[in-house]
Amino acid sequence: MGEFSEYLHVYGAPGGADSQIVDNLASLWRTLEKYPFTRDSFNPYGLYRPGGQGLIPWAMSVTAIEFYWAADAEVPPEDWPVVARTEASSWQRLPMSASECLFRVLTDVTFEEFTIADQVERPYFTPHAA
Structure with a gap:
């Protein structure tokens, strides 16, 4: 759990009952139900x-x-593509892993709409306190 370059918060799933990924998904379901x-x-x-x-x-x-995974219970998780959207755009399917997407957000100036490579000289990670 933590944040890259004070820009991208990556949800954690350290195991056990503590999972921001599961908590955020459950929160979204509650919002949709309400x-x-x-x-x-x-x-x-x-x-x-x-x-x-x-x-x-x-x-x-x-x-x-x-940033989301387009999950499918019948497909291995490592094959789930990333799906992303900005406030001004619709969903974009990005045929890559979450780690590749993260790398490109931080370092690839050609990754238009999503990159901060031209704004951060050297990417860094700040872990969140447990």
Whole structure:
């Protein structure tokens, strides 16, 4: 759990009962149940339920860029693509792993809409206190 270059907060899942990923997904489900009209904001993917398909959040930028896995219970997790969106854009499927996406956000100036490579000379990580 922590933040890269004071920009991208990556949710943690250290194991046991402590998982920001699971907590954030559960929070999103509660929001959708309370405000059903917000379901459309996750189309065409929907949110993940165990055994099915849908989005699982793994990171959020300070500029409100959302990063999710497009999860599918029938596909190995290492093959789940990243899906991301900015406040001004629709979902974009990024055929890469979360680690490659993170690397490109931090270092690749050609990774338009998502990169901070031109703003941060040397990426760094700040862990969150447990």
